[in-house]
Amino acid sequence: MDLSTRYLGLTLKNPIVASASPLTQSLESILRLEEAGAGAVVLSSLFEEQIARESQLLDHYLSQGAESFAEALTYFPEAHSYNVGPEEYLDLIRRARASSTIPIIASLNGVSSGGWTRYAKLCEQAGAHALELNVYYVSTDPQITGAQVEQMYIEVLREVKDSVKIPVAVKLAPYFSSTAHMARLLADAGADGLVLFNRFYQPDFDLDKLEVVPSVVLSRSEHLRLPLRWVAILHGRIETDFAITSGVHDHLDVLKSMMAGARVAMMASELLKNGPGRIREILVAMEKWMEENEYESISQMQGSMSQFHVAEPAAFERANYMKVLQSWRG
Numbered sequence: 001m002d003l004s005t006r007y008l009g010l011t012l013k014n015p016i017v018a019s020a021s022p023l024t025q026s027l028e029s030i031l032r033l034e035e036a037g038a039g040a041v042v043l044s045s046l047f048e049e050q051i052a053r054e055s056q057l058l059d060h061y062l063s064q065g066a067e068s069f070a071e072a073l074t075y076f077p078e079a080h081s082y083n084v085g086p087e088e089y090l091d092l093i094r095r096a097r098a099s100s101t102i103p104i105i106a107s108l109n110g111v112s113s114g115g116w117t118r119y120a121k122l123c124e125q126a127g128a129h130a131l132e133l134n135v136y137y138v139s140t141d142p143q144i145t146g147a148q149v150e151q152m153y154i155e156v157l158r159e160v161k162d163s164v165k166i167p168v169a170v171k172l173a174p175y176f177s178s179t180a181h182m183a184r185l186l187a188d189a190g191a192d193g194l195v196l197f198n199r200f201y202q203p204d205f206d207l208d209k210l211e212v213v214p215s216v217v218l219s220r221s222e223h224l225r226l227p228l229r230w231v232a233i234l235h236g237r238i239e240t241d242f243a244i245t246s247g248v249h250d251h252l253d254v255l256k257s258m259m260a261g262a263r264v265a266m267m268a269s270e271l272l273k274n275g276p277g278r279i280r281e282i283l284v285a286m287e288k289w290m291e292e293n294e295y296e297s298i299s300q301m302q303g304s305m306s307q308f309h310v311a312e313p314a315a316f317e318r319a320n321y322m323k324v325l326q327s328w329r330g
Contacts, residue, residue, distance in 0.1 A: 001287045005039070007241050007263040008042040008130045008167035008192050010103045011038035013311035014286075015258060015298055016279055019245050019266035020044050020107045020134070023276065027095050033271075034100050036279040039264065041102065042132050045109035046089045046119065070204070088127040089167035097127030105169075108160075109134040116156060117163035132195060133160060137173075146177050154189050161190040169193030169243065174226055183238045193241035194234075195266065196227040218269035223247035228260050235261025251285035258298055259305035 003014040018024055018041045024042035048092045089106075097106045106128035108116055120131055134158055136237055139149050153170070161168055168190070174197040176182040183194055204215035224247030231242045244257040245266035257265040270278055295301055303309060 001290055001295075003286065003298070005258075005263050005298050005302070007040070007243065008105075008169060010040070010129055010167070012103065013099065014039040014283060015103075015262070015264045016254060016282065017042060017243065017264045017266045018271060018276075018279075019268045020109075020132070021268040021272060023268070023271055025092070027092065027099060029276070030096050030100060030104075032276045033279065034102050036276040037283050037288045038102060038276070038279050040105060040129075041100075042094075042098070042105045042107050042266065043089075043092065043128075045107040045134055046086060046123075047109045048199075063201070079138065090122055091127035093123060093128050097129075103129040105130045105132050107134055109136055117159050118194045120160045120168075121163050124164045124166050126282075129167060130169065130192070131160065131164065132169045132171055133157060134171040134198060136198065150176065150182055150185065154185055157186060157189050157191055169190035169195055169241070171195040171198045171245070173198045174230070179230055180234060180237070183234050183240075186238040187238045191240055193243060193263070194238070195243040195245055196230050197246055199223075199246050219246050219249075220269075221247055221253055224253050224256065228256055231257070231262050232260040232306045233247060235303045236308040251282045251289060254282060254286060255301070256305075258302050261303040261306040263302070 005012050005015045007015075007017075014037065016037070017040050018038045020042045022043060023029045023033065024041050030041050030043075056269070059290055093104060093106055104127065106123040106126075108119060108123070108131065110116065116133075133156060135153050137149065137152070137305060157168065157170055170186050170191045170193075172186075172194060174180075186194060199219065201214065203212045205211075206213045224244070227244045227246055231244055235242065241263045242261055243264045243266055244260065245268075246261040248254060248257060248265045248267045249270040254265040267279070292294075
């Protein structure tokens with residue numbers, strides 16, 4: 001059974017990718033994921049706030065007291081002995097690349113272009129096979145238009161693409177007024193892949209303390225429907241690789257993702273709940289299902305249930321709306 005797939009120009013032994021999570025922020029966990037059968041891993045993200053903080057600290061130590069006494073300048077080490085960026089992250093890339101045989105995808109999480117080009121280049125130099133740009137932006141300013149938000153994504157992508165030679169994917173939120181148009185703009189700007197969709201974590205209220213508190217809710221299989229629908233709509237229309245993330249929990253979720261037109265299915269919540277060994281169980285179940293249904297390869301099924309190929313393409317659009325509403329049976 002051929003489970004291999006191509007994503008971002010890379011050959012993966014299977015389409016299950018461990019997405020950015022606490023499980024991908026240490027070499028030990030990455031090697032456990034590889035041993036369990038992961039086709040690739042997306043490293044836990046390097047955040048823009050980390051980059052900004054490191055840069056501010058460097059500026060502070062290089063400038064503090066410099067104007068007080070001329071001799072003070074001699075107390076500073078040479079500039080090259082400082083590490084402007086989070087060296088731990090780059091070191092993880094180096095060690096993961098040296099110790100594993102599966103593709104290592106670095107993840108940059110932020111919103112402004114600023115230092116992204118520099119750190120994208122550093123990730124490339126450290127050995128990352130590809131980059132995933134997680135442009136995590138919640139537009140709360142009433143003066144900022146949707147077009148301005150879209151342009152920000154495009155500019156970040158273009159600047160990063162100009163600075164590296166490795167493939168670059170963009171992780172998108174589902175809240176654009178025209179998801180299909182935004183996908184085309186990003187593909188035209190050079191995105192080698194689009195990851196659908198980012199889940200914005202919503203805050204909760206603690207009524208006892210009257211505080212706003214962070215709240216992480218892991219995905220469930222039903223969350224797969226949104227990215228599944230959009231990948232199925234965009235497959236064959238947008239020239240880029242698609243990855244589905246959010247809601248991938250079992251072998252059926254992975255197979256559905258492939259049939260929609262995705263090249264890979266990314267998994268985090270299921271692995272956080274049940275451990276890396278869950279990948280092996282899913283792969284075994286996938287092979288069994290494919291054998292029973294006479295599939296010989298993953299490529300054979302990819303895109304087979306996209307909007308281009310199903311008998312009722314209107315099922316993905318408004319024409320199916322009334323039918324869905326009438327399908328409920330108590």
